[in-house]
Amino acid sequence: MTYCEIIMTRPIPVTIVSGFLGSGKTTLLNRILNSDTGMRMAVMVNDFGAVNIDSELIVSQTDSMISLANGCICCTVESDLIEQLQRLISSPDSRPEYLIIEASGVSNPTRIVSTLRYPQFAGRLAIDSTITVVDAEQFAGLEGEMAQLAMEQLDVADIVLLNKIDIATQQQIADFKQRWSWPGIRLHETRHCEIPLSLVIGTGNFDPLLHDQRLHQTSGHAHHCDEHCQHGEHQHSHHDHGELFDTWYWQCDQPLSLSALRRALATLPLSVYRAKGFCQLAELGDRSAILHLVGSRHDIQPGEPWGEQPPMTRLVVIGTHGGFDRTELEQTFNACIADHAAA
Numbered sequence: 001m002t003y004c005e006i007i008m009t010r011p012i013p014v015t016i017v018s019g020f021l022g023s024g025k026t027t028l029l030n031r032i033l034n035s036d037t038g039m040r041m042a043v044m045v046n047d048f049g050a051v052n053i054d055s056e057l058i059v060s061q062t063d064s065m066i067s068l069a070n071g072c073i074c075c076t077v078e079s080d081l082i083e084q085l086q087r088l089i090s091s092p093d094s095r096p097e098y099l100i101i102e103a104s105g106v107s108n109p110t111r112i113v114s115t116l117r118y119p120q121f122a123g124r125l126a127i128d129s130t131i132t133v134v135d136a137e138q139f140a141g142l143e144g145e146m147a148q149l150a151m152e153q154l155d156v157a158d159i160v161l162l163n164k165i166d167i168a169t170q171q172q173i174a175d176f177k178q179r180w181s182w183p184g185i186r187l188h189e190t191r192h193c194e195i196p197l198s199l200v201i202g203t204g205n206f207d208p209l210l211h212d213q214r215l216h217q218t219s220g221h222a223h224h225c226d227e228h229c230q231h232g233e234h235q236h237s238h239h240d241h242g243e244l245f246d247t248w249y250w251q252c253d254q255p256l257s258l259s260a261l262r263r264a265l266a267t268l269p270l271s272v273y274r275a276k277g278f279c280q281l282a283e284l285g286d287r288s289a290i291l292h293l294v295g296s297r298h299d300i301q302p303g304e305p306w307g308e309q310p311p312m313t314r315l316v317v318i319g320t321h322g323g324f325d326r327t328e329l330e331q332t333f334n335a336c337i338a339d340h341a342a343a
């Protein structure tokens, strides 16, 4: 057997990174990809929004970056996932030594796990682990179907990163650990997903039997039940997450005022969970800025120089379905244009 044939017959380990909107999945991915793994990594990114901002927020030298069709990986883009996986494993030139799939924050990763276990991938892909990143501050505040989705994302986790412990209270951290530390789970508290590589890559933590057992247990949610549980409500009926969430995209080629933008972000309705993208700020001249909004917190940091790229603000906003008015959002952001804000 030739070297090439040996490589082609070895299953590619796959890590699935899941977690609610803004919990820190891309932060984890960047951390992994910027470490010295010594392996040829491929990354598949699934985003929810008109534009795949996540693939641009990944700052690394991966050998292969695949942007899956935008949408919810568990509802609408499974066929794209299958096609891309098939392409990845069948080409000797582009075949990676390790694959990471980042699901969008609105996806339930159960479907990705099932897809990877289809017979056509047997012996060619091997799930290493499913990692769920949790925003320690935000988690307990999620309600209704959002809370249900966040719990579904935890149900399939082999590894949980309880992230953002720098902004969560001790009580929030303790409450989460009390409810979600079931036997066998590997739970790590992190700041900005800082964690040794060996605890997240090549762990071999995925156990298909345990996985199936957990999903079929009661209603699937393997947490410690308490008075907040309404198991009748969170059976694993599959929602189309595209119906739970709505997304809006705004782009603008005129510079924005930073102070006006900060004010605008503070006035967004609570139903807006997430905003992210790149901004052209009057204050930054020829450099872009990276904007993140998660719940009521926002962060705007200087990014790369625009270089050859024409300066342009591109923002994706994600919220509950029907939770925001597009015309109002447009007016809010238009008012941030530096010339308008100064008038």
Ligand SMILES: Nc1nc2c(ncn2[C@@H]2O[C@H](COP(=O)(O)OP(=O)(O)OP(=O)(O)O)[C@@H](O)[C@H]2O)c(=O)[nH]1
Residues within 6 Å of the ligand: 019, 020, 021, 022, 023, 024, 025, 026, 027, 028, 054, 104, 105, 106, 163, 164, 165, 166, 167, 190, 191, 192, 193, 274, 276, 292, 294, 299
């Ligand atoms: N304070 C704090 N902020 C964090 C931490 N981890 C990530 N963030 C910030 O949270 C924001 C969202 O992080 P991302 O990594 O983009 O989150 P995500 O899960 O990929 O987001 P989506 O893909 O949109 O669902 C960014 O501004 C991060 O810098 C943390 O531990 N503490």
